[in-house]
Amino acid sequence: MSGAMFGGDEVGALVLDIGSATTRFGFAGEDTPKSVFPSVVGLAPSHHAASQDSVPMDTSDRDLPSGTAGGAARRSRKSYVGTTTLAVVRSNVDLAGVMQNGLVEDWERFELLADYGFATGLRVDAAQHPLLMIEPSWNPRESREHMTELFFEKYNVPAFYLARSAVASAFANGRPTGLVLDIGASLSSAVPVVDGFVMPKSIMTSSVGGDFLLSQCAQYLEKNQIVIRPSYMVASKQAVALNAAPKWTPRTFAEPISDSFHRYSKQLVLQDFVHSVLFCSGRTFDRDSVANLPAASFEFPDGLNISLGADRYRLAETLFDPETHADATAPAVSVSSRASSASAMDATSDGTKDPAGGLAAPKPIGLHRLATAAINSCDVDVRPSIGSSVIVVGGGSLVRGLPERLDAELRMALPAISKLKTVASGLSVERMFSSWIGGSILASLGSFQQMWMSKQEYEESGKAYIEKKCV
């Protein structure tokens, strides 16, 4: 099977990395995860809840999910997981993510995601494969123990390992010491790693990330009277000139479409918009200097064409200077970032602190300031070595021009670090999947086999033993 890419040993281990936007699941030793799907689970209302809310009863049972077998008896609600399953138009299905502030919050949906991953994503029997799971760098003890218990008890895995996301990313970049700046969907984090250990007190998080950009773009489009009509709404469309009113015919539905499904579909359009249009300018944004830079055009699903000049740079600038350029009233658009991020802009708690402390919703902090704050909160002796390896990872880092701009900003912000260096893999998959790839290599090593927490160790020592096995 696998192994060919890295020449790894045959151990048949699986690597699971659940992010706030996507879940990455695959075989250890392969170079990319075999199965990547949204960390979003749709739940039909339970019959009990449905009658209370007086929603129509005849909607939920027809479209049966194929992949989500093995549900516990307590779960009577229909669930929907997976890219294609979620794309089917359904009324009355509540879509939501599993993470909040970078930690697993909704364990019911977490299990449904894992069910789907084993049964449909990889089509494997969990009991036959050791599982290495990438965990958030600030995953607290209770959550680690819960994961350990869940995978040993419910999925019956023969061996388990928890790897800190930032450490796996740093190692995959050949740097046991460095700052891992992970620009994720629901939040960005700056995690100092020294000799392979996370410095928990110096972790900084910011709400500036992929979802933040999406809501800024949504707000921008709304202000320009552009209505996003996701492709599910469009039955047909005609080509129109730039900025002309779109000519399209709507699809009609017998039943009302649930709000979360509409938001999810809109989010996909916005993601496309971010990736095809936005661009980080090389230095601090200034409308006059970007006026002569190339514009970019974008076509919406309903056929509307627009062209963006300075605004494509200004929208990207919100990543670095949210105070000046971001619109604080932008609504949350991502269904995977849960309720709290809607109010992230006006969070009053100290969002820069370690989220393990109190799960405070992070505040929007520019990416270079986030990195600078994390480096400066470390011991003065290790700052030079951390600053000489600022490792940029995460799907949010794929906005064009971002690593170059970050490097320029950090050089200005940290003049004392003479060897400051920003590292961003040129391959976008290596940036998006850096921690998964690190885990994949590690779990495929023959020598790593002694490091797993085995089922026997779990039975003898209990879930708390994970703290000793996976420091």
Added chain:
Amino acid sequence: MASGVKVDPEVATVFQDLKLKHTYRYVIFQLNSDNTMIVITKKADPSATYDEFLAELPPNDCRYAVYDLAYDTPESGKREKLVFFAWAPNESKIKQKMLYASSKDALKAGLVGLHAEIQATDASEVDYSYIIEKLSSRDR
């Protein structure tokens, strides 16, 4: 999070010779072909130079090394320092980077008495004057 890679027992004796008897100028280590053990690939005579050492760091693969560095300082005269190098150039394969990064602690645990550690990914980070500057700043 460690790879579980072992260290060749010869490493300990060679390191003692380098540290106490100055038998070697530098020693270079690498992983064996099946990635299970860190072994010695090069033991250089005391007459070897820093430039010779740099020439032995491959541009597209990782290595570890210990260098017995003797240098003059304007303020405090002659110094001798044991410097540990973790060499992981960007051009090396991601598997090598992961392996070397996750195995470093196993090697370092057996090397007692190192004065400094250099995590290097390109020529500028192993530049002689930069290393000296880094060592001197630690003396203050």
